[in-house]
Amino acid sequence: MYLIVAGLSGIGKNLAELLVKEGNAVVIVDSDEARCTEMATSSDVMVITGDATKKSVLEEAGVKRADVLVALTNDDSDNLMICMTAREMGAKKVISLVNDVVHVETFKQAEIDFQVRPHAVVAKHIYRMIFQPYVKDFLSFERAEIFEIEVEEGMKCVDKKVSEIGIPDGMKILVLERAGKYLDKDAKMEPKDWLTLIVDRESTKKGVDFMNRWFAKG
Numbered sequence: 665m666y667l668i669v670a671g672l673s674g675i676g677k678n679l680a681e682l683l684v685k686e687g688n689a690v691v692i693v694d695s696d697e698a699r700c701t702e703m704a705t706s707s708d709v710m711v712i713t714g715d716a717t718k719k720s721v722l723e724e725a726g727v728k729r730a731d732v733l734v735a736l737t738n739d740d741s742d743n744l745m746i747c748m749t750a751r752e753m754g755a756k757k758v759i760s761l762v763n764d765v766v767h768v769e770t771f772k773q774a775e776i777d778f779q780v781r782p783h784a785v786v787a788k789h790i791y792r793m794i795f796q797p798y799v800k801d802f803l804s805f806e807r808a809e810i811f812e813i814e815v816e817e818g819m820k821c822v823d824k825k826v827s828e829i830g831i832p833d834g835m836k837i838l839v840l841e842r843a844g845k846y847l848d849k850d851a852k853m854e855p856k857d858w859l860t861l862i863v864d865r866e867s868t869k870k871g872v873d874f875m876n877r878w879f880a881k882g
Contacts, residue, residue, distance in 0.1 A: 670716035671736035728754040798879040815857040818881040834867025
């Protein structure tokens, strides 16, 4: 694939190196000459020093034949402009980093795929550690969240079947796993079992109440 990464942040550098390692053709665009020089001398990635919000710079980067352009600057306004301009110029797909969650709706309205800045993701993980310690891992998507939970002694779900715990609408248990084997819904949950469940965004409150009821201890 031919990809353009606009913004030589730590994320941009790591993404470009990963893409090149997988055999993709990558061009980085950044306005900071020192960062560009350092990247150009330390890797095989093509680097262009320039303002990616300008059509001339995107044209130099080959945006018309780009399979994907990823905007990773620290300015959401720039990211939005880069993505919209790149799409108009022929980029097949555009993806953007969103630095401030208040701008998420703007990117949605512009129909631009986006990822909220990792700081927000880390904050969510810490929040779960504080208020939902039974959640061992989770993935957050635009329309739903997926949770992994380890069953422990003292949880109300122990010795209950999945069919007995009253799963609310908007939520579904995807997998019940024990010692690497998937169990059916008639199996009773035991300590050290793992559950994977999905909760849609509209049912977040019901999902949290449900999880706190069955998986919180004490």
